[in-house]
Amino acid sequence: MILLYTDFGTTGPYVGQMKAVLRRMAPDVPVVDVMHDAPVWNPRAAAYYLAALAQQSEAGDVWLCVVDPGVGGTRLPIILDCGGVSFVGPDNGLFEIINRRVPGARRKTIEWRPDSLSATFHGRDLFAPVAAWLACGEDVPGNGLDPSAERPGMDWPDDLAEIIYIDAYGNLITGIGGAALANGRSIRVGNNELQHAGTFSDVPEGALFWHRNSSGLIEIAANKARADEYLAVLPGDFVEIV
Amino acid sequence: MILLYTDFGTTGPYVGQMKAVLRRMAPDVPVVDVMHDAPVWNPRAAAYYLAALAQQSEAGDVWLCVVDPGVGGTRLPIILDCGGVSFVGPDNGLFEIINRRVPGARRKTIEWRPDSLSATFHGRDLFAPVAAWLACGEDVPGNGLDPSAERPGMDWPDDLAEIIYIDAYGNLITGIGGAALANGRSIRVGNNELQHAGTFSDVPEGALFWHRNSSGLIEIAANKARADEYLAVLPGDFVEIV
Amino acid sequence: MILLYTDFGTTGPYVGQMKAVLRRMAPDVPVVDVMHDAPVWNPRAAAYYLAALAQQSEAGDVWLCVVDPGVGGTRLPIILDCGGVSFVGPDNGLFEIINRRVPGARRKTIEWRPDSLSATFHGRDLFAPVAAWLACGEDVPGNGLDPSAERPGMDWPDDLAEIIYIDAYGNLITGIGGAALANGRSIRVGNNELQHAGTFSDVPEGALFWHRNSSGLIEIAANKARADEYLAVLPGDFVEIV
Numbered sequence: 071m072i073l074l075y076t077d078f079g080t081t082g083p084y085v086g087q088m089k090a091v092l093r094r095m096a097p098d099v100p101v102v103d104v105m106h107d108a109p110v111w112n113p114r115a116a117a118y119y120l121a122a123l124a125q126q127s128e129a130g131d132v133w134l135c136v137v138d139p140g141v142g143g144t145r146l147p148i149i150l151d152c153g154g155v156s157f158v159g160p161d162n163g164l165f166e167i168i169n170r171r172v173p174g175a176r177r178k179t180i181e182w183r184p185d186s187l188s189a190t191f192h193g194r195d196l197f198a199p200v201a202a203w204l205a206c207g208e209d210v211p212g213n214g215l216d217p218s219a220e221r222p223g224m225d226w227p228d229d230l231a232e233i234i235y236i237d238a239y240g241n242l243i244t245g246i247g248g249a250a251l252a253n254g255r256s257i258r259v260g261n262n263e264l265q266h267a268g269t270f271s272d273v274p275e276g277a278l279f280w281h282r283n284s285s286g287l288i289e290i291a292a293n294k295a296r297a298d299e300y301l302a303v304l305p306g307d308f309v310e311i312v
Numbered sequence: 313m314i315l316l317y318t319d320f321g322t323t324g325p326y327v328g329q330m331k332a333v334l335r336r337m338a339p340d341v342p343v344v345d346v347m348h349d350a351p352v353w354n355p356r357a358a359a360y361y362l363a364a365l366a367q368q369s370e371a372g373d374v375w376l377c378v379v380d381p382g383v384g385g386t387r388l389p390i391i392l393d394c395g396g397v398s399f400v401g402p403d404n405g406l407f408e409i410i411n412r413r414v415p416g417a418r419r420k421t422i423e424w425r426p427d428s429l430s431a432t433f434h435g436r437d438l439f440a441p442v443a444a445w446l447a448c449g450e451d452v453p454g455n456g457l458d459p460s461a462e463r464p465g466m467d468w469p470d471d472l473a474e475i476i477y478i479d480a481y482g483n484l485i486t487g488i489g490g491a492a493l494a495n496g497r498s499i500r501v502g503n504n505e506l507q508h509a510g511t512f513s514d515v516p517e518g519a520l521f522w523h524r525n526s527s528g529l530i531e532i533a534a535n536k537a538r539a540d541e542y543l544a545v546l547p548g549d550f551v552e553i554v
Numbered sequence: 555m556i557l558l559y560t561d562f563g564t565t566g567p568y569v570g571q572m573k574a575v576l577r578r579m580a581p582d583v584p585v586v587d588v589m590h591d592a593p594v595w596n597p598r599a600a601a602y603y604l605a606a607l608a609q610q611s612e613a614g615d616v617w618l619c620v621v622d623p624g625v626g627g628t629r630l631p632i633i634l635d636c637g638g639v640s641f642v643g644p645d646n647g648l649f650e651i652i653n654r655r656v657p658g659a660r661r662k663t664i665e666w667r668p669d670s671l672s673a674t675f676h677g678r679d680l681f682a683p684v685a686a687w688l689a690c691g692e693d694v695p696g697n698g699l700d701p702s703a704e705r706p707g708m709d710w711p712d713d714l715a716e717i718i719y720i721d722a723y724g725n726l727i728t729g730i731g732g733a734a735l736a737n738g739r740s741i742r743v744g745n746n747e748l749q750h751a752g753t754f755s756d757v758p759e760g761a762l763f764w765h766r767n768s769s770g771l772i773e774i775a776a777n778k779a780r781a782d783e784y785l786a787v788l789p790g791d792f793v794e795i796v
Contacts (some may be wrong), residue, residue, distance in 0.1 A: 073328075079722025080322050083607055083769070086557075093555060093584040094612065100335040104328035106702060110723070118659050128336065139778055143755035189753035191768035205597035238321025239352070255426055269431035271385035284433035285325070294353060294381055306448060313577060315570075324563050342577040346570035365567055369576065480563025482592070511626035511673035526675035527567070536623055537593055 071128070072101045072205050075120055076136040076193065077110045088134075088194045095202035108235075109305060110141040113164040114226060115234040121167035124287040129154035134201040136193040137164055145222075147180040147196055149204070149212060150169035158201045160192070163223025170228075177221070178212040232306045233290075240296025242290050244309055248282035250312060256280075257290060258310040259301050264290060313370070314326035314343045314447050318378040318435065319352045330376075330436045350477075351547060353381040355406040355466060357476040363409035363525040371396035372539025376443040378435040381408055387464075389438055390424040391446070391454060400443045402434070412470075420454040421462070432485035436480040461535050475532075475549045476541055482538025486551055490524035493553060498522075499532060501543050506532060555612070556585045556689050559604055559621040560677065561594045571754060572618070572678045579686035592719075593789060595623040597648040598710060599718040602729035605651035606769040613638035614667045618685040621648055621678040629706075631664040631680055633688070633696060644676070644786060647707025654712070661705070662696040716792045717774075726744025727773050728793055732766035740764075742794040743785050748774060 072092055078084040085106055092101050104123060109115035116137040124133060131154075138145075138160040150157040152172045153157040157165050163175070169175045180200055187195050200210050214299045229307070230245025237243065242259075251257075253266040267279035270293045278297055283289035291297050314334055327348055346365060351357035358379040366375060373396075380387075380402040392399040392407040394414045399407050403419070411417045420425075422442055429437050436470040442452050472487025478503050479485065484501075495508040500524045509521035512535045520539055525531035532551070533539050556576055560567040569590055576585050588607060593599035600621040608617060615638075617709040622629075622644040634649040635706070636656045641649050646660070653659045666683055671679050684694050714729025721727065726743075735741075737750040741764045751763035754777045762781055767773035775781050 071332065073332065081589075081591045082719070082721040083589040083603075084721075086586050086609070087607070087768075090555065090557065090586045090588070090610070093586055095586060100339060102328050102332045103336055104332070105325040107323045110433045119325075126329065140755060142753035182469070188768040189765070225430070237323070237326075269384035271382060277440065281431070284329075284430035297396075307609065313574065315574065342573045342581060344577055346574070347565075347567040349565045361567075368571065369575070418752070434671050477566070479568075513624060513627035518596045523673070526571075526678065527671035 071131050072096065072099055072128075072201055073131060073133045074106065075100065075104050075108055075118065075123070075133060076106050077108045078104050078106050078136065078193070078236060082112050084193065087191075089187065089200045091194055091198040091245070094204050095199060096205050097234050099202070099205045104152070108137050111137070113137050113139070113162045114159070114223065114246065115232065115305065117164050117167045117223060117226070117231070118230050118234055119243065119287075120164065121171060122128035122247075124155070124157075124168060125286060127155045127306070130205075131155045132201045132205045133157045134197055135164055136194065136197060138162065141192050142189040147192065148177050148215070149180060149200070149210065151176045151178065156204050158197050160221060163221075163226065166221060166223035166226060169221065176217065177215040178179045179215065181211045181213065232312060233303055233305050233309065236298045236305055240298040241283070241289050241291040242297050242301070242303060243283065243287055246288040246311070248286045248288060251288055257312045258312050259303060259307070262301060263312060313372050314338065314341055315346045315369075315373060315375045315441055316343065316348065317365070317375060318348050319350045319358065320378065320435070322348050326435065329433075330440045332551050333436055333440040334444050337441060337477065338447050341444070341447040347417065353379070355375065355379050355381070355402070355404045356465060357472070357487065357547065359406050359409045359465060360472050361362050361467070361529075362406065363413060363477055364489075364529045366385065366399075367528060368408060369397040370552070373397045374443045374447045375399045376411070376435075376439055377401035377406055378439060379435065383434050384431040384458060389434065390419050390457070391422060391442070391452065393418045393420065398446050400439050400446065402525050403464060405463075405468065408463060408465035408468060409528065411463065418459065419457040420513050423453045426502055442522070452507070457542055460492065473551050475547050475551065478540045478547055482540040483531050483533040484543070484545060485525065485529055488530040490528045490530060493530055498554050500531070500554050501532060501545060501549070504543060512536070555615050556580065556583055556685055557611075558585065558590065559589045559607070559616060559617060560590050561593055561666065562590050562620065564590050568675070568677065571675075572682045573724065575678055575682040576658075576686050579683060580689050583686070583689040588788050592621050595621070596642070597623070598707060599714070599729065600686050600718065600720055601648050601651045601707060601790065602714050603712070604648065604732075604789050605655060606771050607639075608639070608652060609670045609770060611639040616685045616689045617641045617650055617678075617743045618681055619643035620681060622676065623647065625676050629678065631633065631660050632699070633664060633684070633694065634737065635660045635662065640688050642681050642688065645706060647705075647710065648704060650707035650710060660701065661699040662690045663699065665697065667727045708792045714793060715793050717787055717789050717793065720782045720789055724782040725767070725773050725775040726785070726787060727771055730772040730795070732770045733787070734771060734774055740796045741772070742789070742796050743770040743774060743787060746785060746794065754778070
């Protein structure tokens with residue numbers, strides 16, 4: 071299965087053009103759009119969400135991931151090989167959180183280049199063909215990178231105490247893993263201090279709480295109400311564990 | 313074919329995570345996203361639109377439907393069996409309009425539970441596997457519910473004189489079936505009284521009218537203009553047949 | 555492969571209903587959503603973007619295209635046959651730019667009608683079945699149209715000096731082909747005169763420039779910033795080559 075994770079948005083032709091390449095080159099491999107509104111131009115926030123979502127991978131999966139504000143610049147195209155599960159995309163930190171969590175994960179460069187490579191759309195021209203080959207079990211030429219060498223994002227924390235995404239219901243997803251926080255702890259957002267609850271229906275309608283969401287991240291939510299509007303927060307805002 | 317009808321929105325990872333389950337468990341069954349912006353947290357409005365859309369089902373179809381503000385609470389997970397066409401989702405009235413319209417439709421509970429059931433995402437963890445099994449022709453253990461017993465939504469009207477959805481063009485879709493209204497009747501929205509027309513090009517540009525839309529529901533529209541902006545209405549607003 | 559290009563938007567049931575028809579009638583043919591937010595009700599702007607996107611077609615491709623404000627009126631349903639690549643949709647100019655650029659392209663009418671044709675949704679009821687047949691290699695009855703006869707949009711320019719689309723990043727896509735403009739030329743938008751750059755990272759952060767985008771069109775963009783907000787422009791605004 072090829073799983074897509076990009077910041078292309080759900081409008082415009084970019085996702086479709088990339089998928090046309092995948093369907094032509096790997097017609098028998100299912101393609102699933104996991105998310106196309108990953109944090110825009112923000113590989114750091116996107117890295118934490120991707121690491122959470124990718125926990126549900128299975129052997130043979132190829133993740134095609136593009137959050138790539140530096141496209142056309144000097145950043146390398148890479149494959150992160152996690153032993154059965156591969157990640158294809160830019161070497162800008164997007165795979166850093168997975169890299170440090172998965173024992174034996176290895177980065178390698180992609181040395182292949184298409185005959186015609188647009189300056190701005192490596193997702194379609196470079197990453198998609200590579201993902202298609204990997205998903206079909208073919209090898210892609212590249213050079214292994216030294217695991218002890220400098221990596222973009224090496225200085226990022228293991229848990230990111232920040233709102234990395236606001237979903238369609240107004241729930242606030244943080245970059246903090248569910249295991250990082252005991253139920254007795256609170257999270258402060260602005261002047262509000264929120265307690266833990268198991269799920270939405272455990273609190274009164276409109277009440278705010280935090281919980282471990284279905285992807286394993288700490289999430290701030292309200293029962294049948296929009297937490298984002300009540301708290302007036304935006305992606306990138308900090309939260310504080312207290 | 314598995315047909316998806318949810319209020320997950322077109323952004324975020326929820327649809328993709330659910331589809332990844334379907335593609336893993338039922339790789340040969342086509343999956344079609346019918347709609348992911350069904351009326352949010354509103355099983356009542358969503359029930360009328362679903363009943364209209366589901367009229368184009370064929371034998372073997374499985375509808376995976378999630379408009380489920382009570383997820384994690386006490387509402388049952390059910391299958392509505394309509395003799396060849398199945399509906400999988402929460403027992404909160406979402407299938408009530410179909411249930412009362414299809415002779416011989418039968419509700420049964422879903423007794424299967426996954427090893428790991430998240431509190432907030434039964435669409436992925438519970439309903440998707442069940443839909444995949446049904447689409448593959450497998451049986452899912454459950455208990456038939458007495459058709460004469462109380463059902464959520466039993467008190468809802470057969471036609472809902474309300475705007476249940478506003479589409480991307482600004483057309484206002486009501487919960488009133490096309491057969492409920494003769495062409496000579498008018499619909500009042502606020503201070504406006506609208507007459508019937510066969511289709512858009514039958515009225516002058518900008519003019520408002522009502523018609524039977526392509527899903528069989530009464531719809532209020534304007535020729536090459538946005539009816540929602542002109543009438544300043546929102547989903548949930550009432551309309552009146554006069 | 556069937557490629558979809560519509561102005562249905564990414565919400566609502568219309569895309570899904572059309573795809574359900576395609577998957578039922580041509581289950582073995584991949585379907586790719588290229589774009590569902592083509593310029594709304596604007597076959598002219600949509601024609602230039604389609605002509606650019608369709609350059610990446612391969613033999614056997616069928617484009618199912620619906621930007622059709624005149625649905626239900628007198629415009630003909632047609633197939634544009636480009637020798638191996640077909641375009642199915644309304645004869646309102648949507649295929650005009652392709653027609654004049656592809657040698658030997660031929661328009662023919664679609665004479666088939668379904669038993670039940672809704673007044674407002676020919677995409678689902680008429681164009682989708684025709685596209686499915688063509689993609690399966692079947693013939694669809696119709697009458698060839700005289701290439702020298704009057705065509706909707708015949709008076710449109712070969713390059714459209716207008717913003718035809720604004721993408722999710724705020725980039726402004728024009729209807730001007732990349733070959734129409736030498737690198738030394740400037741583009742004026744309002745009071746701003748923009749110079750050429752090869753790609754985003756060639757200019758400072760926030761700086762505006764024009765480039766040839768990945769679909770071959772002239773695009774106005776800013777490095778890690780939204781050109782649309784800085785320039786305060788909308789689709790349909792003119793640009794000037796200076």
